[in-house]
Amino acid sequence: MKSQLSQLISQAIASAQQAAVLPAELEYDIQIERTRDKSHGDYACNVAMQLARAARKKPRDIAEALLTHLPPHEGVDKVKIAGPGFINFYLSTNTIYAVVSTIIEQAERFGHSTVGAGQRVQVEFVSANPTGPLHVGHGRGAAYGAAVSDLLSACGFNVHREYYVNDAGRQMDILGTSVWLRYLELCGEELTFPANGYKGDYVWDVAASLHRNEGERLRHAWSAILDGAPKDEPEGGDKEEYIDALIARAKSLLGNEDYRFVFDTGLNYILDDIRDDLQHFGVVYDEWYSERSLTDSDAVTRAIERLKQSGHTYEKDGALWFKSSDYGDEKDRVLVRDNGVTTYFASDIAYHMDKMERGFDRVIDVWGADHHGYVPRVKAALQALGDDADKLDVLLVQFAVLYRGGEKVQMSTRSGEFVTLRQLRKEVGSDAARFFYVLRKCEQHMDFDLDLAKSQSNDNPMYYIQYAHARVSSVMRQLSEKQLSYDQHNGLQNLPLLTEQHELDLLSNLSKYPEVVESAGLKHEPHLLAHYLRELANGLHTYYNAHQFIVDDDQLRNARLCLISATKQVLANGLGLLGVSAPDSM
RNA sequence: GCGCUCGUAGUUCAGCUGGAUAGAAUAUCGGUCUCCGACACCGAAGGUCACAGGUUCGAAUCCUGUCGAGCGCGCCA
Known part of the structure; x- marks a missing residue:
């Protein structure tokens, strides 16, 4: 209906221009709005006010002129001018009743449209590191990303839902090593768990399955691991250096193959858990995209090469830098560290390059708002690669603060009190969680009232x-x-x-x-x-x-x-x- | 210190990208079941749109500044 009315108005303007009532050269944007007030009819158009200055006429006079040139339409009962120059449309009764038969006829397809025209849109959301179960912060991203995807799909876009799996990098090494150490404890080794290791119960679960399936095959003496390692934080050392040393020891003692095996056991266990969690939340993906595959397929080196070739990199302090500041980022970023290892950012450039190469018309990233500082550098990379950075929309989702009994629920991973998405689903149910998460604009901080979400009353x-x-x-x-x-x-x-x-x-x-x-x-x-x-x-x-x-x-x-x-x-x-x-x- | 996001009824939030008298819900107060489910409905009251300027026919919305809140500023991911 909106588009039909918009057509009528543009015909009226054209015809008024021909009759020389309006100047030939005009810039305008026809906006048809639902009226807020019933007495203003069903739809309203403010174009007469927009044209006022260029046409050098009073808005009401322009509206009068448009009215005389407005072609009749069977769906429109009458048209009136009101207020400062609004053109108000009153629909005919036939049009008003027609919606019921349309709904009954189209049933579950009612509301679907073709505005998307089959354009391919990739939506990447959640993409949490598989180092532990999803928490309630991820939940909002999941509910939001899924709803946006489904809406776009209903609008006639061809939507590809994707989860980017960070299955490489130091955080995952820490997880793998944490699993191995818990496994060693199950083998009977007496050790002190590193301050920076992952201490969640799920790490014990993975270790237990490892112990059950592999016996003591992967066992090494704690004294051998500790040999030559620096001190951990409680002993006055640096917890980062300490855990890095343990990772290095794990790699050398286990050898490449077994290390990878322990690492993957942890990764797959947690990934399965996340997948299961999201599925119960009604969130399903078309693809789980592995970060490691970007290295394996040489996409990362290819991306770096392309940036080098186009002259957007330089070497400094033994590292390779990307000149992102040329494209509005506040400083340049490292692609390859002085130890030869590529950064997470390099993988992410490769990932976004790959998204573009896959030929999506639009790419949407749903990120936690704490990653907002990351947006300029990714856009910079796309520009430097010669891609259209405007194809990428980054939607930032603020964290939700949970309230129970009027009290803010403290959210430290350490305390373990009510942090996982699974717990939220169990407490308030999947429906309420999905609904409450999308009740607010995504960039708005939000208070999530658990008691309200649970209550079976009109308050909810x-x-x-x-x-x-x-x-x-x-x-x-x-x-x-x-x-x-x-x-x-x-x-x-x-x-x-x-x-x-x-x-x-x-x-x-x-x-x-x-x-x-x-x-x-x-x-x-x-x-x-x-x-x-x-x-x-x-x-x-x-x-x-x-x-x-x-x-x-x-x-x-x-x-x-x-x-x-x-x-x-x-x-x-x-x-x-x-x-x-x-x-x-x- | 710099950057991003935000500031609207007591509270939680909308406000259709600059339009008509700023709206809901909730809390408060007062009414509705002989009736298809009262898990509902009707009414009252509640506002200097953080503050100060600017842009124009017209500003909660756009621009500048101030104040306040959250987040970010690694050769981590």
Whole structure:
């Protein structure tokens, strides 16, 4: 409807220009908006005000002129000028009722569109280091990334969901070594666990499975490992140096093959856990992309070569630097360390180069807001490689602060109190977690009230929406008890009987849904959909309280049941896009 | 110190990229079941849009400055 009205306006402008009422050269952007106030009709256009200066006429006069040149349209009942120069459109009743049959006909596809035109979009989200289970900070990124992906998909984009697995690097070495040390403890070695090692219970779990399957094959004496190592932090040494020494010892004592085996056992165990966790959260990926594969396929060296060739690198202090400051980064960054090892940043350049080479039209990275300083250097790298950095959107997600019993839940990994996504799912359920995470704009700090998410009351917006859905199902169940029937075909014929204000409001709300999905998708803002669903649920509840649906009059009853069935469908569609279930009873 | 993000009812948040009288929810107060699920509905009250300037027909929204909050500023990942 919006686009049709927009066409009418541009035709009117063109025709007014031909009649020399408006100057030939004009710059404008036709915006058709939903009116906030019913008395302003259904849609409004502010183009007359935009044209005022260039045309050197009063906005209201321009609006008058456009009105006389506006072609008629069967969906539009009347057009009025109001306020400083708004052009208000009033839709015809046929148009207003048509939405119900459209919804019933398109069912779960209602709200889908083709604005994306099949463009290929890659969405990378979560991508947490596989050094431990996901925590609630990752949860928001997961819920947000999944919702954005599903919205884009509904908008006709071809979406590729991807998790970048950091299966290389020092953090993973620390994990591998931590696993090995716990394994040695299970073998009976008496050792002091390094201050900088991973101390979570899951490390014991991995070590136990290693011990079960491999026996004592990988055992080495603690004294041999410690031989020549520096002091750990509690003994007055440096914990970083100490753990690096242990990693080096693990590599030399175990040999390449066995070290890799221990390392991969830890990696795969945790990755399986993350995969399982996300799946229960309703988040699935098309691809788990390995960082290590970038090294194995020489993509990293290729990326570095390309930067070298194009003259964007230099050597200093034995390291190879990328001149990211040429592209607005605050300083240059190291690609290859003086010890010859490439940095994480080098892998990330290769990864983004690979994304571009795979031919995506758009690339979206969902990152935790603490990584915001990283954006300029990745964009710089893309520019230096000759790619279009504007193809990349980095969406930053702020952390959520949890509250329980009015108290902030302390979030230190050390205390172990309520930090994992799994615990959150267990406490409030997957539906509530998914919904609450996307209720707020992503760059907004957010307070996550656990008690509210758990409560089964009208305070809880998710229950409120689900209840609206369940309520319609309940009404339908009541039909048979009352020995009355629902004839959909007959209902669709009699929609014009729906003349109550509550009904007209609900119809108008339903017709907004496709616009909400499109806007939420294109703007990457699922919270728009969450808020819309609350409004729609409110419309249903209000209607329910004001009018009886199951009435004796067959025609009116069928029409009303059509309307609430359509509402139920839209609620289900919207909740589905947010990864929340739509129950028939609660 | 520099950079990024943010500041809207007591509280948690919207505000459609500059539009009509700044909106919900919650908390508070007062009403609604002989009725399809009261897990609901109706009403009241609640605001110097952090502050000060600027841009224009028009600013919560854009620009500058100040104050305040969070995060970032490794040859870690």
